[in-house]
Amino acid sequence: MDGPVAQREWPLVARQEELGLLTEAVAAGAATPSASEPVAPAGAIIFAEAGVGKTRLMREAVAMAADRGHPTAWTTATRSSAMTPFSALVPVVPEARLDGHDAALSLHRAFAEAVAARYGSRRLVLAVDDAQLLDNGSAGLLLSLVLSQTVTLLATVRLGEPVDDAVTILWKDGLCRRLDLPPFAPAEIGDLVRRALGGDMAQRDIERLVRVSAGNALFTRELVLAAIDTGSLREVDGIWRWDGRVPLTPRLVDVVSQRLEGLTAEQRTALGLVAIGDPLPLPVAEKVTDVIRLAGLEGAGLLRIEEQTVATPSGAIGPTVTPAMLRLGHPLYGEILLGQLGAVETRRLMRTVADAVESQPSLTADDAMRIASWRLEAGGDVTAEALLAAAATADRRFDNALAERLARGSLERGGGPPAAIAVARAANGQNRFDAAEAVLADVEDAVLATDDWSASGMDLRRAYLAARSTALFHGLSRPDEALAMLDRMAARHRDKPTLHHVAGYRTRVLIDGGRLQEAVELADEVLDDPDVDDTSVLLCASTKSQALIDLGLTRSAAPLHERLNALGAEYVPGLGQAGIIAALQSLQCQYYDGRATELISQLQMYDDMLAATGDEGQRGLVWMSLGLAQLLRGTPVSARRTLRSAVATLSAWDFAGNRAWALAMLAQAEALSGDVVSARRARQASREIDVTGRIVRYDPDFVTADALIAVADGHLTRAAEIAAAGAAVVGEPHVNRARLLHLALRLGAAPAEIAGQLVDVAAVTECDLPTLYHAHAAGLASGDGVALESLVDEFESRGMWLVAAEVAAQASAAHARAAVRAGAARTAARSRSLAMRCEGARTPALTLENDSTAAALSRREREVAHLAATGLTNLEIAQQLSLSVRTVESHLYQSFAKLGISHREDLSGVLGVGPAASPENQ
Structure with a gap:
């Protein structure tokens, strides 16, 4: 294995304070003048649990001591070395004679003299790893060496293990500092x-x-x-x-197994039982194995007891204490131990644990889920009903893999359509839409034939519609098949609840296909019906609200959000997501108002809340939204990290082409950061995902990615044309048209033309950005520095730092053209200050308008000069820009004169552009 991963020493992180203390301890030891003066603390002893980096920290401290000229030595105490007196310290001075002494004092003096002879006059920095394993003689000798100021000691001790008294004296009597190292x-x-x-x-x-x-x-x-x-x-x-x-590679097994050495067969079995049930109620553990055996494992740090309490009920005295839970000392102990026990023994232990947990006086849904899972895996007797209930619990825990395994077990045992739907839900949650569609198609006839008018029958049809529309439309991108499936359901079941539900899913197909007005009209038909049920309200209100937001009618969507919040507050199963949908859509409204600061803060709060739920799908969407908000703010480095996590998460939980959307946004962040190779790679990956028939509101980010990559390649004219062309075909989502028109403006499109188009968009929308974008275009068209400067405040107050920096640069240029020197200087300084927040983002407005030399160039001159600075020849530039070579030469001649340079090589320094990446690296 090559590269930094395979390095013997990993980087030292988060230990700078502790490293500083060790360095001070070494310096204090070296500064002790002589043996006649009081002994100063000469070194430090690091106490820590196994594996938290105490040895790595000490190695760094020893290396720093060596760099400063201190003689150093390293020794490691082991269990085997403890069997032979002084063997741990012999490697420090191999030539020292440790026999023939009739007293410890004589031996200690002889060893100290040997140390001085070997290492010179400067005090030796002696590192002793695992000092808790020192034999009595070595510990006493070490104490003597410190007392005589022969060595400055650095040592590690594993926390919780017995230590020789001589080592304890070192820190208790102040001879060495004690440093307790916390886990990471x-x-x-x-x-x-x-x-x-x-x-x-x-x-x-x-x-x-x-x-x-x-x-x-x-x-x-x-x-x-x-x-x-x-x-x-x-x-x-x-x-x-x-x-x-x-x-379970041999190396990993060996490292972890060191903690399992010396266990008896009975102890391994007991540990295996806890590993299977982790966490296992202590009363249950005491039923299946010996209490003394458990206590011994706890004492060895292989098990730990986790007390659980709940809030005090009204009128009760003191908190309610639930049974203590027994957990492994470390999660990897179970992985290694069960692998060593083998499949047959593990299955036997599973049946034992299942029987014991099932015998408890009361069982939770989680208990029932685990029992069903153990019995299924161990080949025990378990009913289809129990497996289906367990699958539902796993689904609520967002454990899709477990939910599918349990649901398939139910289906195999005759669970019928409910089990098939559960399988499909779990498969959808793992991006296995083909598998979901296959199992749902098999039970379509059975679902359509269900004439049960009870709540359970309706729930079956609702669940079926939800799972199959997800698989067909959002997953497999087959809108026509999804609509045909909805038609078949509506033709067979003419009751209002079913028809309303079918209409709700039809509105989703319409809105995602960009047919917003149709979606609003169909949703209104359902919402205006006094007999509409809550589930249909959830479907239609959420889709109508999304359609209004995409149309830019964000204020009109607010009453629908109130209706969704009211549904979510009822705490009825199936309606809980109503409040979440309303919250996320409200965040979209903030986005279209340009409220980047509030948006980022709230999304980070949502991410913290979701981290504890295990809902990876929702977290992926939140990360994607957060990355979009960070792009709005103009911080591409932060956006890149967020979006990379979103892309990775959505590879396993991807609905409606969200991963392709996230990749397009990642391409934007890479391009703004100047990494055009990574930007192209991300954009190509987004193209390879089939998004036919999926959500059209994502299109602006695909267009934006293409435009920003063109900018990074130096094709400024092409970049503006890409954005303008995208705006011309965007369709009904007015806010998307405003975004792309403003992007074209930022990339150099004619301000007057853009202003004329944006005024039309602003007239039919309720959100703030179209109006602000129009004001920006109008200010550029008129060259009004004062108007542009006032817009800087608007954009900055919203947290749109990059746009604010660009507008300030343009305001500076406008002031300069009007000979308002103070205004030009003021706004130029403000642009630089705002740009410093933007993590190195480079855009045409910042690069060219904020540079007084480059600002003198026309847009075509800038484009040609930029490409020349990357190392392209005149012929290559002519081919890329569809110009003649003579025209390219003319533009370069004019650019050299305006920039005050004489050679092509000078362009890079003036424009801040480096040579292009070679084709083989792209």
């Missing part, structure tokens, strides 16, 4: 892994890695190396992604 926080593990990989890693995979490694840096390293070796961790679309498998 999740964010620190993420930073460690990203730096070790030399690239970004999807946020959901970082969080999953943290859970599996429990913040243990050693286990994290070995897990990452094992996952790379087996291909379960690999780089895709510019980001490292992990499929969640824990590969």
Whole structure:
């Protein structure tokens, strides 16, 4: 394995404060003048749990001491070395004679003299790893060396293990500092892994890695190396992604198994029982294995007890305590141990745990789910009904893989259409839309034949419609087949609830296809019916609201959001998402008002809330929305990281072409960051995803990606043409037309022409951005520096920093043309200040308007000069821009004169543009 991942030492992260303390301790030891003066603390002892990086920290401190001229030595105590007196310290001075001494004092003096002879006059920095394993003689000798100021000691001790008294004296008596090293926080593990990989890693995979490694840096390293070796961790679309498998490679097994050494067969069985049930109620664990055995495992740190309390009920005294839960000391112990026990023994233990949990006086839905899962995997007797109920619980926990396994077990046992629908829901949640459609098509006749007018019958049809419309339309992009399926349901069942529900799904097909007015009219037919049921209200109100937002009628959507919030507040199963939909749509309204600051803050809050739910699909959508908001703000580096995580997550939970949309936004972030190669790669990946018949409101971001890539390539005229052409065909979503027209303006399109088109859009919309965009175009068209400067405040107050910086640069140019020097200087400085917030984003307005030399060039001169600066020949430039070579030469001649340069090589420095990437690297 090559690269930074395979380095023997991973980067040191989040330990700078502790490293500083160790450095101070080494310096204090070196500064002690002589043995006649009071002994100063000479070094430090690091106490920490296994695997949290104490050895790595000490290595860094020793390396720094060596760099500063201190002699250094390293030794590691082991269980085997403890069997022989002084063997841990012999490697420090191999030539020292440790025999023939009749007293410890004589031996200690002789060893100290040997140290001085070997390492010179400067005090030796001695590192002792795993000092808790030192034999009594070595510990005493070490204490003597510190007391005599022969060495500055750095040592590590594993927390919770017995230590020789001599080592304890070192820190208790102030001879050495004691440094307690805490485990890594999740964010620190993420930073460690990203730096070790030399690239970004999807946020959901970082969080999953943290859970599996429990913040243990050693286990994290070995897990990452094992996952790379087996291909379960690999780089895709510019980001490292992990499929969640824990590969039991020999190296990982060896590292983790060190903690399992010495266990008896009975202890392994007990640990295996807890591993299967983790978390396992303590009373249940005590039924299936010996209590003393469990206590021993707890004492060894292989098990831990997690007390659980709930809030005090009204009128009760003290909190209500639920049974304590028994958990593994580390998640990887279970992975390794069950692998060692083998499949047959594991299945036997599963049946044992299932019987014990089932014997409890009361069972929760989670208990029933786990029992059904254990019995299914162990080949036990379990009913179709129990498996279907368990699948529903797994679905609520967003565990799609488990839900599908349980639902298929139910289907195989005669679960019928309900089981088939459960299978399809779970398959949809894993992007396996073909599998969902296949199982639903098989039960269509049975569902259509259901004449049950009870609530359960209606729920069956609703669930079927939801799952199959998702598979056919959003998943497989077959709108015609989806509409035909809806027609068949409406033809067979003419009751109002079914017809309303069918209409609700039809509105979704219409709105996603860009037929917004039709969607609004059909939704109104349902919503105006006094007999409409709540589920149909949810479907139609949410789609009508989305249609209004896409039309730019954001204020008109507000009453529908109130109606959705009221539905969500009823806490009725199936309606809980109403409030979430209303909240997300309200955020879209903020986006079309340009409220980037509030939008980012709220989306980050939603992400924190979702992190604990396990709903990866919703998190992917939130990350995608957050990335879009960060692009609105003009921070491409932040957007790139967010969108990479969204792309990775949506590879497993992708509905309606969202992954293609996220890739297009990622291409924008890469292009704005100046990485045109990565931008092209992301855009190409988005093209390879079939989005035929999917959501047309995504189109502006595909167009924007193409335009920004053209800008990064130096094709400014083409970039503006791409944006303007996209605006001309966008259709009903008026807000999308406004976005693309404004992009064309920012890329150099004629301001007067753009202003004329934007005024029409602003007249038919209720949100703020079309009006602001029109004011921007009008100010540029009139060259009004004062009007442009007032717009800077508008954009900055909303958090649209990049646009504000561009407008300030344009205001500066307008003031300069009007000979208003103070205004030109003021707005130029403001543009630079705003641009500094934008993480290096480069756009034509910033690059050219904010540079007094480049501003003198015409747009075509700028374009030709930019391409020449990247290293293209005149012929290559002529071919790309469809010009003659003579015209290119003329533009360059004029540009050289205006820029005050004489050579082509000077263009790069003046324009801030480097040579283009070679084709083989693209």
